[in-house]
Amino acid sequence: MRALAALVLIGLFGQMTVSAPVEIIPLSQVQAGMRGWGLTVVAGTEVSRFEVEVIGVIDEPGEQNDFIVIRAFGDAIERSGGIAQGMSGSPIYLEGKLAGALSRAAMWSAEPERPLGLVTPIETMLKVLAEVKQAPEGPPQEELPIPKELKKMGILHLKFCATPPESLEPRTLYSWPLSAPVVAAGLSPRALEIVRQGLDIRREDHPLLSLLPPWRTRLPGLTGPGVGRIIQAPPSTPGSEGLPFSPGAPVGVGLLSGDVSLGALGTVTLVDGDAVLAFGHPFLFSGRTDYFLSSAYVLDTVAALDAPYKLGSLGDVRGAVVADRWAGIGGLVGKSPSAVDLEFSVWDETRGRGSDLSASMVREPRYSGLLCYITGLEATDRALDRIGPGTVSVRYRIEGEGLPKPLERHNVFLSTEDIAQYVPREAAIVTDILEYNEFTDPGLLRIDLNATVTDELSAVFIRDLQVDKDSYAPGDTIHFTVYLQDWRGEETFWSGELPIPKGLDSPYVELRAYGGPRAIEKGERAPLIDSIAALVDYIEGIPSYDTLTVELFALDPISELVGEPWLYGVGDVSVSVGRAVVYDQVSLILPLEAEE
Numbered sequence: 052m053r054a055l056a057a058l059v060l061i062g063l064f065g066q067m068t069v070s071a072p073v074e075i076i077p078l079s080q081v082q083a084g085m086r087g088w089g090l091t092v093v094a095g096t097e098v099s100r101f102e103v104e105v106i107g108v109i110d111e112p113g114e115q116n117d118f119i120v121i122r123a124f125g126d127a128i129e130r131s132g133g134i135a136q137g138m139s140g141s142p143i144y145l146e147g148k149l150a151g152a153l154s155r156a157a158m159w160s161a162e163p164e165r166p167l168g169l170v171t172p173i174e175t176m177l178k179v180l181a182e183v184k185q186a187p188e189g190p191p192q193e194e195l196p197i198p199k200e201l202k203k204m205g206i207l208h209l210k211f212c213a214t215p216p217e218s219l220e221p222r223t224l225y226s227w228p229l230s231a232p233v234v235a236a237g238l239s240p241r242a243l244e245i246v247r248q249g250l251d252i253r254r255e256d257h258p259l260l261s262l263l264p265p266w267r268t269r270l271p272g273l274t275g276p277g278v279g280r281i282i283q284a285p286p287s288t289p290g291s292e293g294l295p296f297s298p299g300a301p302v303g304v305g306l307l308s309g310d311v312s313l314g315a316l317g318t319v320t321l322v323d324g325d326a327v328l329a330f331g332h333p334f335l336f337s338g339r340t341d342y343f344l345s346s347a348y349v350l351d352t353v354a355a356l357d358a359p360y361k362l363g364s365l366g367d368v369r370g371a372v373v374a375d376r377w378a379g380i381g382g383l384v385g386k387s388p389s390a391v392d393l394e395f396s397v398w399d400e401t402r403g404r405g406s407d408l409s410a411s412m413v414r415e416p417r418y419s420g421l422l423c424y425i426t427g428l429e430a431t432d433r434a435l436d437r438i439g440p441g442t443v444s445v446r447y448r449i450e451g452e453g454l455p456k457p458l459e460r461h462n463v464f465l466s467t468e469d470i471a472q473y474v475p476r477e478a479a480i481v482t483d484i485l486e487y488n489e490f491t492d493p494g495l496l497r498i499d500l501n502a503t504v505t506d507e508l509s510a511v512f513i514r515d516l517q518v519d520k521d522s523y524a525p526g527d528t529i530h531f532t533v534y535l536q537d538w539r540g541e542e543t544f545w546s547g548e549l550p551i552p553k554g555l556d557s558p559y560v561e562l563r564a565y566g567g568p569r570a571i572e573k574g575e576r577a578p579l580i581d582s583i584a585a586l587v588d589y590i591e592g593i594p595s596y597d598t599l600t601v602e603l604f605a606l607d608p609i610s611e612l613v614g615e616p617w618l619y620g621v622g623d624v625s626v627s628v629g630r631a632v633v634y635d636q637v638s639l640i641l642p643l644e645a646e647e
Contacts, residue, residue, distance in 0.1 A: 073321060076148035078172040081119055083107050087145035089153060090299025091138050091318050092361075093127050094351040098299040101125040103143055106167065119143070119150060119170035120157070131352040133166045136232045136280065137361025140318035140329040140379065142298040143170045149298075152176060152320040152331030152379060171331040175378040176320060179328065231304070231315035231334060233273060234364055236284040238311050239432050242425045243281055246313065248272045250424060252480055258568050258593050259477070261577075262484045262586070270421040270483060273306075278315070278334070284364035285350045293346030293366040296322050296384065302329045303365040304372050304380060305343030307422055309393075309410030311429055314365045316347050317380075325370070325384045335415075337375040341389045342413050344370035344382035389414045392497040395427050397434035397474060401441075401506040406434035414495060420483035427475020427500055435504060441470035442509040444597075444630050445502045447478040449485065452494030455584040458485070463597040465510055465632040474502045481590060490583040509631040510538040511599070516564045516637040523560070524644040526553040531601055533564045537631070549603050549622050551643070559642050561604040561618060566633020567596040574607030574617035596632045600625040 085105040093099050106120040121143065123134055131138070134156040141153040155169035235243055249272035253260055273281070294300040296319050305314035321328040327344065334342075346366035352359060371388035374381040390411040398405035408430035412422040435441075442465045449458045458481065464473035478500055485493040512535065519530040532546045551560060571577060580586050594600060602623035610617030 073323070074148045075173050076145050076150050077174055078108065078110060078117055078119070078150075081105060081108050081145060081150060081172075085145045087143060087147075087150065089123065089141045089143045091127060091141040091153075092294070092299065092301050092349045093130050094349055096294055096348075098294070098297070099127040101127040103145075103168075105145065109169075117172050117175065118155070119172065121153075121168050121170055123153075123166045123168050128166055132359040134168045135352050135359035135361055137301075137316050137349070137352070137363070138318055139231055140302070140320045140331050142318075142320045149173050149321065152329075153318075154331030154379075171378050173321075176328055176331065179374055179376040179378045179381050231278065231317045231330060232361055232363075233278055233281040233313065233315050234284040234303075235281065236312045236364055238283075238313065238425060238429055240283075242429050242432075243283070245425055245428070246273050246421070247281055250421065250479075252420075252476075252483070258570070259480055259484065259590070262488075262580075262590070263480075264487055267483065267487060270424060270479065271417060272421070273313075273335075273418065282362065284312070285362060293348050296327050296346075296369070298322065301347035301349050301361075301363060302327065302382075303343075303345035303347040304330075304334050304375075304382075305345040305365055305368060305413070306415070306418065307410050307412050307426065308343050308345070308365070308368055308390075310408045311410050311426055312365050313422070313425075314343065314345060316349075316361055316363050316365070320379065325386075327370070327382045327384060328379055329382075330379045332379060333377055334372075334375050334380055335417075336377065337415070337417075340372055340375045340413075340415070342372035342375070342382075342415070343368045343388050343390075343411075344372045344384065344386075391419070391495045393423065393426050394497070395430035395475070395500045395502075397431045397502045397504065399434045399504050401504075402435075404434065406430050408433070416486040419486050419495065420479045423482045423498060424475050424479035427478065428471060430500075431471040431474040431502065431504070435471055438469050438471065439506070440467045440508060441465075441504055441506050442630070442632065443470055443474050443502050443504045445474060445477065445500065447481075447498065447500040449478070449481065449495065450497040451485065452496060453491045453583065454485070454493055454587060456587065458587045458590060460591055460593075460595075462595040463509075463630055463632055465508055465596075467508065470504060474504070475500065484586075484590070488583060488586055490586065493583070508538050511566070511628045511631045511633045512536045512538075513564050513566070513599075513633065513635040513637050514542065516562065516601075516639055518562065518639060518641065522642040522644055523551055525551055525555040527551050529562060529603070529641070531562065531564075533599065533601060533637075535599075535628070545599065545626055547601060547624050547626075549601065549624060551603065552621055555605055555621065555643070556608065557605040557643055559606065559640055560621075561638055561640055562601065563604060563636065563638040564599070564601045565636040566599055568594045569600075569602075572604065572618045572620070573615075574610060574619035594625065595627075597628050597630060598625050599628050599633045 102125040103121040109118045143150050151170040151173045154171040157167040250270040300319045302319045303314050307313040317330045349363040370384040371386040372382040393410045395408045446461045515534040517532050529549045534544045536542045604618040605621045607617035
């Protein structure tokens with residue numbers, strides 16, 4: 052098996068165009084006591100060297116749980132306060148040969164102050180780089196058999212955990228992922244909190260939510276086996292454009308780029324022509340990807356009490372990350388990643404000021420809605436410079452390669468607490484619906500959003516609904532008047548008419564005045580959506596909240612068998628009240644006389 056692994060490794064190198072030959076040492080040749088070094092950037096643009104000593108080798112069946120256990124020391128480690136988040140991917144060399152990438156930190160009770168680390172073997176990482184084998188399906192086991200080298204040290208148990216343990220059990224080596232610190236620029240603290248926590252999207256009853264899969268109850272936050280702490284990126288400084296990609300240099304995996312940016316910070320393990328191998332662990336564990344491969348700059352390494360981390364920022368996009376596997380991430384310099392252009396413009400009518408924000412986001416269905424939302428929220432917060440009540444009129448347009456036409460919608464929202472959160476909300480939900488539609492990949496290309504916000508509460512309340520007669524017959528026309536009142540304003544009214552269908556077999560009809568969309572009645576069938584074109588038309592046709600509708604309902608005859616009234620709509624007429632949300636609902640029960 053070892054000979055076969057060596058042949059596979061030689062075959063992998065034979066498929067690559069190696070710019071500078073890199074000699075590797077396979078896991079089978081690594082032994083306890085070997086010494087070597089690692090490369091990483093602690094601060095600025097200098098690649099620092101730190102020393103390592105092999106403590107033992109974990110070599111289990113398969114490759115998922117194979118690691119080299121090392122002790123790290125030297126000035127770079129002392130300055131960092133230990134092995135820090137962001138060091139993941141740091142190349143580890145033994146006897147001058149590349150052994151793998153630093154990927155996990157570890158400690159045990161006998162030596163809690165001496166940094167230990169786990170190294171992902173280079174053989175596994177090269178398979179990620181070449182994309183010749185799918186990533187393993189799950190995380191490593193919680194506890195593994197202990198190799199003899201560690202037993203000699205008195206270590207009898209090895210436990211993997213998500214974060215550094217609060218207490219240490221005797222004779223136990225604890226190991227946790229170094230992860231990659233997620234750095235953000237241009238995003239407010241509350242936008243970053245949504246990045247962490249996600250966004251609940253089922254707080255209200257809206258027809259849009261019925262278009263989502265039942266398990267899609269929220270826009271998920273940014274979580275994954277390789278996601279570390281989420282921090283604000285420091286301001287850029289002269290010379291902070293980032294180093295060329297080389298072993299030990301910083302590298303970024305971007306999700307947003309432009310006026311706002313968001314992504315993970317790690318270290319380059321290997322450069323092979325245009326190919327870059329990094330992290331030594333997954334980021335979001337997405338398999339095949341099309342993320343932004345970015346330069347990165349490390350301002351400093353913070354020796355935090357819980358876990359040290361690199362403080363830095365993402366730079367220019369240099370290519371695409373095409374693989375996000377258990378053993379690391381792989382990218383190609385010069386490859387143009389697929390991106391969705393975001394153009395958000397928010398105007399504060401009260402202050403007479405606005406904000407325009409441009410960014411590109413990756414095509415990642417799990418997070419498209421979330422990235423759209425936080426970008427729109429940031430644009431709104433910049434324009435308003437406050438959190439409080441108001442009314443907003445929003446227009447948005449979504450374009451995609453797989454859409455039959457651009458999807459365009461307008462809506463009006465009101466909030467007595469925080470109007471900003473409603474500006475990008477519907478556009479983000481619709482983005483999520485398109486990403487998870489059952490017909491075709493939308494191939495999103497662009498999302499444009501224009502919003503006008505005012506401090507005023509622009510609302511219209513339905514006070515009364517009156518008709519011209521006490522009873523009607525099938526074929527008659529109902530003449531109605533809806534009485535309205537503005538928020539702290541004058542009363543107005545709207546008059547119209549609705550015909551009752553001839554031949555309608557019902558003891559009564561219900562006339563209802565309401566604002567915005569309505570839920571499906573029990574006597575109605577769900578809308579037939581059998582194509583992506585039908586889905587786009589249905590979304591565009593959902594009434595906005597500034598729409599006042601008067602609708603006629605009839606009794607479903609089947610409901611007499613179940614003992615409760617089931618209604619279905621038989622006619623309606625609508626009017627827009629203009630940049631104001633319509634509240635309340637008024638209905639009248641009108642008896643139907645028999646036809647002569």
